[in-house]
């Protein structure tokens with residue numbers, strides 16, 4: 070998977086890929102990360118890429134010309150890669166879109182700054198994605214969020230242990246269950262005895278029940294969208310009785 074990121078702060082992107090799972094993916098050649106510094110596409114001596122908005126109003130916008138030139142160059146370097154603009158006005162990034170993006174050979178990510186970009190650039194963009202309903206100073210963090218979520222889907226990237234987690238969450242469509250590790254007692258709180266029982270059937274049942282209960286409590290929208298499979302209604306009713314609901 071080749072990622073091309075158009076940004077005025079390339080260091081923010083490369084810096085993140087020095088550590089962790091995505092850093093290892095880069096050194097192992099599972100992913101490539103290329104950045105295009107928007108200022109290299111500026112048509113003035115001061116390397117300016119922003120200007121005031123027509124109609125007045127606060128802040129500055131990134132101009133169309135450097136963006137369109139950078140997109141054209143990135144498309145030549147990463148042929149066939151969709152161009153994704155990260156902005157609060159975009160479609161909310163969900164797991165399905167992440168899996169769809171992981172299926173293509175490359176992505177070109179456009180990281181905005183200032184108040185945003187000239188609207189006419191969107192004609193050269195294939196998708197607009199938001200990572201959430203809040204406003205950041207730049208699109209670099211959203212680009213990194215998308216890159217990491219996509220990279221985690223790539224075969225060979227996650228070790229067995231991580232990929233098990235990935236499958237359980239992505240496949241189940243539920244919030245994750247609680248997890249515990251040594252020591253058995255922390256601040257007077259012990260580990261649920263079922264997890265110490267060695268009875269893997271009971272443990273699987275308990276974990277599913279906890280995921281169902283948590284999702285019903287915290288994200289009823291997710292549960293409504295997913296629905297309940299055979300036997301899960303009873304599990305959830307038992308969970309609610311145990312919680313005294």
Ligand SMILES: Nc1nonc1C(=O)N[C@@H]1CC[C@H](O)C1
Pocket residue numbers: 155156157181182183184185186198199200201202203204205206207208211
């Ligand atoms: N939330 C988001 N999901 O994707 N991008 C954002 C985001 O806040 N972008 C900033 C808005 C102005 C600045 O240009 C960059």
